[in-house]
Amino acid sequence: MATAELEDILERHRRDPLRLLQILIELQARDGWLPPATLSAVATALGLPRARVESTASFYSFLHTHPAGDYRILFSDNITDRMLGNMALMQALCGKLWLEPGKVSEDGLVSVATTSCTGMCDQGPALLANGRTITRLAPERIDEMAHLIRRRVPVGDWPPEWFHVEDNIRRRDVLLDHGLAPGQALAVALDRGATSILGEIERSALRGRGGAGFGSDIKWRSCRDAWGDAHYVICNADEGEPGTFKDRVLLASYFDLVVDGMCIAGMAIGANKGFIYLRGEYRYLLDRLETRLAQRREQGLLGRNILGCGFTFDIEIHLGAGAYICGEESALIESLEGKPGKPRIRPPFPVTNGYRGQPTTVNNVETLALAALIAVRGGEWFRAIGTPASTGTKLLSVSGDVERPGIYEFPFGVTMAEVLDAAGACDTQAVTSAGAAGHCLAADEFGRRIAFEDVATGGSIMVFDASRDMFEVARNFAHFFAHESCGFCTPCRVGTAVNARLMDKLAADHGSPYDLDEMAKMHRLMQGASHCGLGNTATIAIDDIVAKFRPAFERRLHSPEYEPAFDLDAALSQARRMTGRDDPGAHLGDNLEALAEERAHARDAAKPAPSSAAESAPSKDLQP
Amino acid sequence: MNDSFLLDGEDIPFTPGQTVMQAAAAAGKYIPHLCWHPDFAAHGSCKLCTVKIGGRFATSCTVRAAAGQEVENRTDELDAKRRTLLQLLFVEGNHFCPSCEKSGDCALQATAYEMGMLTPHFDHFYPDRPVDASHPDVLLEFNRCILCELCVRASREVDGKNVFALAGRGTRSHLVVNSDSGRLADTDFTASDRAAAVCPVGVILKKRLGFTVPIGARTYDLNPISAMGANAGQQADSRANAAHEKEVG
Amino acid sequence: MAHEYLNDTTSPSAAATPRKLKVATVSLAGCFGCHMSFLDIDERLLPLLELVEFDRSPLTDIKHCGPCDIGLIEGGVCNAENVHVLREFRANCKVLIALGACAVNGGLPAQRNHLALADILQMVYRTGHGLAEGSSIPDDPELPLPLNQVHPVHEVVKIDYFLPGCPPSGDAIWAFLTQLIEGKAPSLGHGLLHYD
Amino acid sequence: MNFELETASLPSENLRRVAIDPVSRVEGHGKVTILLDEDNKVHQVRLHIVEFRGFERFIQGRPYWEVPVMVQRLCGICPVSHHLAASKALDLIVGASKVTPTADKMRRLMHYGQILQSHALHFFHLSSPDLLFGFGSSLGFTLALVLFAGIRERLDGADVPLAFKGTAIAMITAGFMSLAFMGFAGLDRFQ
Structure with a gap:
């Protein structure tokens, strides 16, 4: 970044340290990332300690302190995007660009990763291309996008209709x-x-x-x-x-x-x-x-x-x-x-x-x-509108399994059932009434009213029909909070990370009732001990879902007894590769039970009589 | 008669503006804490000092003392919550006490002893964190960082150097130093900075003092952290005293 | 809690003399320091031997752990064999105690966990200082393969009690075991509870 | 030249495999495998050192003054040896080629202390159980321990030089006792 250009940006922002984030956003947009030299130059120009500039630059998801490619593609990864098949589209794009999600392509051309909800749930799946929103993704659009990227066509010149955002009122x-x-x-x-x-x-x-x-x-x-x-x-x-x-x-x-x-x-x-x-x-x-x-x-x-x-x-x-x-x-x-x-x-x-x-x-x-x-x-x-404790109307963004996702303005006091009916929801299994940070209502609760005194909401109504796996909903929320926790206080910083790991453990079929107790423990810890609302609400929806949709979790419990979170056989992968071994002894998979029997057999054979331990002479203890 | 509040049933006087923690420390009463220090502004991040005031959880290092408050401190429920918080801190970093020179002077360890923590309980993260030995007199061992920002505050409020800052977000949060290279040697940090003697754990360590004090004679070998009373907040480092005696003696 | 179980078997009912508790001990990826510290309870071994008898342990040289009341596990889970032995102990022991820092939090050996095992094997057997030309990584099927990371025992099987320390002092082990055998939830006061 | 690591590749006629696993009369983890034919003639015997931890790799990058304390944990029976080995290695690094007499004496004292402790340990914990267990173990073992406890009680009252009080004198007595018990060594042949 030529210093002249940097000077121009700094001048426009009146070299005001309070505008540090706005300056970094402009620099990020120009260069695709914020090299260390840029951070140092900005720090000197604003008279700020460089460590302060680095702490701001490294906090925000859209600022990159490492090269992130000329094209930075971020797939919106809210549960509603998942329900619309965003993962398949991301894999397709990565396949066409020969790279793995989360990595920059070899030639530094493009990186593809996920980001939190981009606010396009009524016209998803959506993504951000160098910060610009593209909605209604479909396989053909992904194919063409890969093509445009490989031919280095600037995002500004991509088909304009891609960037169209409907109001959906x-x-x-x-x-x-x-x-x-x-x-x-x-x-x-x-x-x-x-x-x-x-x-x-x-x-x-x-x-x-x-x-x-x-x-x-x-x-x-x-x-x-x-x-x-x-x-x-x-x-x-x-x-x-x-x-x-x-x-x-x-x-x-x-x-x-x-x-x-x-x-x-x-x-x-x-x-x-x-x-x-x-x-x-x-x-x-x-x-x-x-x-x-x-x-x-x-x-x-x-x-x-x-x-x-x-x-x-x-x-x-x-x-x-x-x-x-x-x-x-x-x-x-x-x-x-x-x-x-x-x-x-x-x-x-x-x-x-x-x-x-x-x-x-x-x-x-x-x-x-x-x-x-x-x-x-x-x-x-x-x-005169709404209820005595919740006056006026409320804008509801309804998305998920509904005919007509979009914005519904209702007076407070409307029942969830009326909202679902208006949006054309059918066979609804569950609804989250305040996004990831609120409660999750089961079908028997749709009679409740949207109002501060009953179902409080910021306006996010996500609808899940009977085909949806509520475990995956909870898991998406757990990862959302682990990604978004600011890291300031212990219970939320580490608690959300532990929650996300527990969800992955269940997803990998290593779960047991022990893990559900651990989730409940995290819920109790974070309530009241967290520094702000994020920590205090990060586990509410999850706790609701576990309570009201336990079968979705029970299906995931692999065994009644505690199981390790990691795959035992996979944990020997590096050793197998380095030694070139693949004999039974080099595995810890389904042979575990067989080996346990064999050892039990060896144990019984080794002890001629059920005498006290001291009698059997160790030196004669030769296994057959 | 100035105001007072009840701490586990005991009357604690306070002057207006004081937090519950400040008043308790002044009265020699121990409230578990890690990121609080009497000489610096309250931070409120570690949450070890969580108490219950009138049945509601509160962070005692930031909440103002008020007349008539009934503060629960060392109850089973709160100590269990503190144990869980300590377990989270122990699994988030790399805390290998057996080979750590701060062992015996470490507030994290001493607080865990006080809370009777026998196991880290959770699955360990075993993160990959660097060691910065670039500075001639001070070592930075990031594996043990609990993100309490005592060094950040000391360097800003006392030394006026802003040597340290926290970067990243969530569990990617990590300590960074104020230099282009990211190395401590390239900052204006010196071993006599206030920030060099404030780390409650074993991250900021003066070199050539490792293991100078034998096991049994270190700060928290002699008495538990709860017995340190008002100066529980002082970051203990018997090694510093030993070095001081060596120079003076 | 598991220790209640211990209490009722040892409470001397009028008729039968109290059955001796069967104790098994093993060192997984440990250095036997905790076993040595166990012996440091010195002459108190005698009163202990009146309450317990040893099943599998280095002392008795029994190769496999039979049904026991208490299993003392020293050492973390570093290789495949450790997994088998630990699972065998879990299957046979009513109460499992993680003895020492390695079992409780991976201990010193877990300092390799932030490194890729492949790089460690490569350096130790092939590129390290002073290795003979052409030396290679042992691949004898008799050798258990190391896991990618060292795990504390509670990350592989459910553990009932934890006794930290490297090693825990003889007095700490004595206090812990006696409280447990008396059916009390063990707690270690200042001076007995150490992580180093 | 790339030498093949010799391994127990079973020859054509099948040999029976017998394993002594674990070998428990030594610190550390080992396994002995024996290959016998039908009439129990031993063809191959191997001692396998089964434990790999990688200390030599993960001490790299650590502050050098931590290493002696880290490598103690290589072995719980001879931590002092590893500690001293690391200290000597560090002598070269910190340029203390000539060690002060006090340091030298302290190192020797530490090592002698461990030698005494190791002997007592080896006898009472590692080898005597083989002998005594073959001989009505609880009786034999108790005999050894009662004698040891008795001597220690007498020592409490004895006029022991300050430097030797407590563990040091106990270790020395244990050392002498282990020499005495060596006399039982030959009994095994009467099994």
């Missing part, structure tokens, strides 16, 4: 049919003023749509009342929960409402600056969103002196780089500050000590959009 309600013009809500809010708007939000009893369900008015009020030399509004568009793609649709087709919501939040808490933390998997939206923000600035709907009311509020979009943990608000803020996404010690909470230590409100995309709607329609109107 299936059921609209008050939010998706809001009918407001861009800036309309903002104008109303500016007209009514902060106190009145806060009153509306309070009357609406709006709760966070990211999944935690924290009262938005409480968050905004405590943020406004916190002292600080600057206040910030952050739109959490990380949307990393597997099976969730509602924010994708809001950003793609309702962006103005979201921006209005951010400006309203800014006005309410007295902030002049907002950030949108856009997940790296949605990079394809970046230019479109930046253009729209620029237009709004021209139209006086953003930036200085909005609508002539003297209110200044501007928005910066920061990209994530592949880290599910950055959905946690304090980890998101760490990432916004150019650091690895490791959750902070809480308290203090972001509302008092957030971005740059200043009072910050972090709200989900959907929450901000609803706030704008409430500013116009009023709190009472909103409160």
Whole structure:
């Protein structure tokens, strides 16, 4: 990377150490990886210790500190992608490019690997090609892709229809049919003023749509009342929960409402600056969103002196780089500050000590959009929808074994059965109500209602029909959490790894009831001892699945007694290869039982009489 | 009368702003811990200091003490949870105590003794981690790193050098040093840095001090870590004292 | 817990004198240091011999372990033969005790685990310093093949008790065994519990 | 030249294989295989050293001062020998070609201590069981132990030089006793 180009990037980012992650993302996009020399140059330019730059560069999945090929293909590997056959397609692509998954091809041309859910479960299987999303993969598309890669055709010149992303909106309600013009809500809010708007939000009893369900008015009020030399509004568009793609649709087709919501939040808490933390998997939206923000600035709907009311509020979009943990608000803020996404010690909470230590409100995309709607329609109107404890509507991203995967907007209180019916699910065996980090409902629970007081959800509804192996679902989740754990605290860092290994042990037919007890032990350990929500929720779905679909696990238990996790015979592979031996003694496979009999026989023969051990003279102890 | 809270039924006074751990340590009461150290900002990652306050789990090194709190500390349930956490740490790295010069001065080992850990229980990871002997006076043996970041904090907060940082994510997390080559020799680290005498395990070791103190005379041979009371947080290294006596004596 | 089983067989019922517990010991990939430490209980061997009798062990030179109450396993699982012997002990012993660091966590021999076995064999028998020209890796079928990694015994069979130390001191072994035989869950206080 | 490792390739007429496995009268792990024909005439006998651990490879890359402590674990009966061998190797590395008299004396003392311990061990643990077990073992073995325990009790009261108190004097007595018990060695022929 010529220093001139590096200087250009650093200049554009005003050599601001807080923008370290954004700088690294641009460098990664240009060079395909981040060589050590680049890390050193960036560290010097930003006046940061090189170790700090290395710790950020090595944390995020989409930043590579080792060569990853000119083409970096990442297959989305959520359980819904598996159900749509992504593994076969990946093997096919690897076959055509003569490489193994996870490795770079000999000539450094291409690497193929997996990544966590890319938010395309309604039009999967999907992959990221150098960070750009390609949906609806099929064998022909894979064949042509291999062809394009071998002929070194730039990703930008690949067939445009590959990159097309549908909204798949299936059921609209008050939010998706809001009918407001861009800036309309903002104008109303500016007209009514902060106190009145806060009153509306309070009357609406709006709760966070990211999944935690924290009262938005409480968050905004405590943020406004916190002292600080600057206040910030952050739109959490990380949307990393597997099976969730509602924010994708809001950003793609309702962006103005979201921006209005951010400006309203800014006005309410007295902030002049907002950030949108856009997940790296949605990079394809970046230019479109930046253009729209620029237009709004021209139209006086953003930036200085909005609508002539003297209110200044501007928005910066920061990209994530592949880290599910950055959905946690304090980890998101760490990432916004150019650091690895490791959750902070809480308290203090972001509302008092957030971005740059200043009072910050972090709200989900959907929450901000609803706030704008409430500013116009009023709190009472909103409160009349849904249930008393869960007011308003909820966007549900429904995927998996359904006729019509997509976005369904329902008032809170809708039963799971109604949602499944609307989506055209049949013969449903199970549903995960909050992606990998929530509960798993069996058929007898579909009467339960989607609401914070019953089935709480961030919007990810993944449906599994009777043909699905629920063990594989649990195993996919276990690997997801082991891959996404930030590694900060012992129970989650090592606990998720142990869980993933236990799942692999069962999958390799080495399982026994002992291993199911170990999983339950990990569940108990991580509940309450983990540093953040990831560790505390990493085993909930798994624990549910083991409890409600035990046969799917029992089928996997190879023996009632404890078995080793590793394959005994395979453990002799290197020795066999080096010695060239293949005689029975060189194996530990199915001859184990036979050898045990033989030894038992030898033992009985060796002892003439069942006398006490001392009598038999050792020197005459010759086996026949 | 300033405020106080109950720790296993005992009254512990505290001054406002103190965490439960700080107040307990000041009162000479031992709460198991690995990543906490009285001289540095709390970290809250090892989770050994998990207690129960009013029936809810809490990380005692980060949670503020409050009047009237009822804190459960050395209960069977919590010590069992701590044993499991220790087992996870033991299988994640390579901890070969028999040939380790920090044995007997190692907080991980002493805490495991205190919790009565007899087996690592889980399947070992046996990771492949490097040894960096490049620095003339200090050895870095990453096999024993428990990612407590005491060295990171010491080097940043006291030495002002930022020699250490954690890189990677999840179980790929690992310690890195602040040099282009990645070697300790190419940093401004010296054996007299505060960060050189803070490692609770056997990663950052001053050279030429190995096995100077005979078995039986090392810090935790003499008394268990729980008996170290307030200075339980001090990273014990009888080898340093031995070397000091040698120079002074 | 397994030790309850031990308790009721030795509680002297009025009529029969207490049956002696059958103890078997073996060293898998161990160095016999733990067996030596076992002998370090010195004269306390006598009271122990009133409670137990030895089945297979280096002492009695019995080649195979018959049905026993307690199996003391020293050493990790390093080769195929260790697997057979360990499984034989599991099949025959009511209670298995992992004795010493090798059995408990792989011990020193497990320091090879981060290396590829193929490279180790290559260096030791073919490319190492001072080897005769053309020397090769032994391939006699009588030799058990080494596993790719050394495993602690609990990673191959279910183990009931663990007695760490390299070696555990004679006093630690004595305290551990006597508590176990009295039917108590063994615990080692400060000074007895060591990993080095 | 590439010499073939000699192995027990069974010749045409089948020989019966008898294995003494494990060989337990020595530290370490071994196996003896004997090939006999029908009328029990021995054709081939081999001692197989079955244990491979790879110490020589995995001590590479370790801090040099750890190696003596690591290689002790090669053998639980003669750890001192391996420790001293490693120390001597390190003498060359650290340039201590001339070892100080104290160090030399300490090394000899350690080695003598082990020799005494090994002799007692070899007699009481490794060879005497063969002799005594063939002779009503619990009686013989107990006899040896009671004598040994008795002598040690008497030693507690005896005026033993400070340097020899405790284990050292016990080992020396064990050494003398093992010499005394050598007298039983010839009894085996009366089996």
